[in-house]
Amino acid sequence: MVLSWRRMVLDLEIGLKGEFSRIYSPEYQGSAEWSSMQNDDTVSPFTWFKTMFDAPEGNGPVTIDLGSMGKGQAWVNGHLIGRYWSLVAPESGCPSSCNYAGTYSDSKCRSNCGIATQSWYHIPREWLQESGNLLVLFEETGGDPSQISLEVHYTKTICSKISETYYPPLSAWSRAANGRPSVNTVAPELRLQCDDGHVISKITFASYGTPTGGCQNFSVGNCHASTTLDLVVEACEGKNRCAISVTNEVFGDPCRKVVKDLAVEAECSPPSVNQEPRYDI
Template sequence: MAGLMNLGQIVTRLEKTIHGEIAAGNYGAFLEKDGAGFKGQVKLTGFKNGEIDLSEYSWTYQVGLRGEFQKIYMIDESEKAEWTDLTPDASPSTFTWYKTFFDAPNGENPVALDLGSMGKGQAWVNGHHIGRYWTRVAPKDGCGKCDYRGHYHTSKYHIPRSWLQASNNLLVLFEETGGKPFEISVKSRSTQTICAEVSESHYPSLQNWSPSDFIDQNSKNKMTPEMHLQCDDGHTISSIEFASYGTPQGSCQMFSQGQCHAPNSLALVSKACQGKGSCVIRILNSAFGGDPCRGIVKTLAVEAKCAPSSTTSSSQL
């Protein structure tokens, strides 16, 4: 046991030394060939038959993972790997491969993989690489003994519906820092808020152009720009939270009226869009009862809410 304790202490010191010696240059082209390891005398002690001198040994970086080379994230290759069952009370483990199967959520809404319980790593679904996930963000003022989750962090990652089948979808993770895989979830997502901002100076919708319009430079002046609002399939515009035709300020979910504002903006947009799956609003003074401020380029800004609905329709103002 004493030898094991000494070995553990040596390994800990080795890890600290490696971080201290090579952390400044731990990335870049041909990293595996450029000064790997550290210089100095390194010995492992505490063994019954003496010590092991590693000072003359060659150091190198391992490029890639054996699991990646074996492609254990693929459905067929995954069965060849030696997996062990995981219990809910298992301690978080670093540098670990995880595998599970899940059913696709019903409906056609976008699907998201919630990895908020994990730390940092990579994810694959049915052999498709979602990419790296990194839910932890270090605060600007540094971090000692603290949780690395900042106020802004990404925990949900999109899974294209085309990658999924109705059931038995393979999810494979390689976790680097440790996490709680039993808290991972798959959810369908729908857009609840939609915004748009279109001015008189914007080009008209492409669908309104004809081949001759691309030749005639004055065609743009003959057509009216339009705002198109549309909720996800199976959803309708339940309410108009903001609408201003004039010189609105701000951005989505932070719009505010400017010095120029058509008072009937909210009522007109609500009448044209509320209860519809989609609507089109023409950016035209006459559509809002006249010019609210002459000599100024007007803009229409709208924020709308979407909600599930059994039927959808479209409308135009």
């Protein structure tokens, strides 16, 4: 959605008249005179901007991209998001490899060269209404508010690694008459779950045996059941959540007398959506 911006340029006087007048609040919009902003307008320092927007669909966390702005503060419906300052790190100075051994210095293992220190800021859903939300910015140095956008975030990658020697799931536990806990003899379970309303769209890794590595870095070990991926895909893809027993009875025994793990990595997606929605303001 593309919305129109309005602005108010402050006179050079002591104090922040806009903050004193609370022009960032919906109840005090009548206390300031705003002028419409054109795309080719030059943005001056110490300028207030405002626009209205509708809340993005869904229940996922909402963020606003202020990377096109300089330095200032932002409010949504009278709530202060916080200060923003779009500083970009120097292009050079990041080593191609990192090793923390030896004497420490502030340049050791430096990363994110050429990237802004922060551009995304969280807007709590509790602050938003379905439509007619007020966004107000106080810009101190200059920027381009036409490039500001909203984005809905969700968990894109989920993963788990469970050993066949782990405890059974909680559903198998109970409390005996003497007060001591007891447990049925069932296999441990690997469970996956996406955000509410989202589904497991793809299994990117699955291995029952001796997989190595961690989440987003799994690899097949020396012992691997070749049917693992097909079984996990059948059990999980297209569902919001799934549970798989970690046992030879499900996957077979690819290596006898070896303790085996089940490692799975999956992608989550909103229903019928290939990428997260992005909303221009």
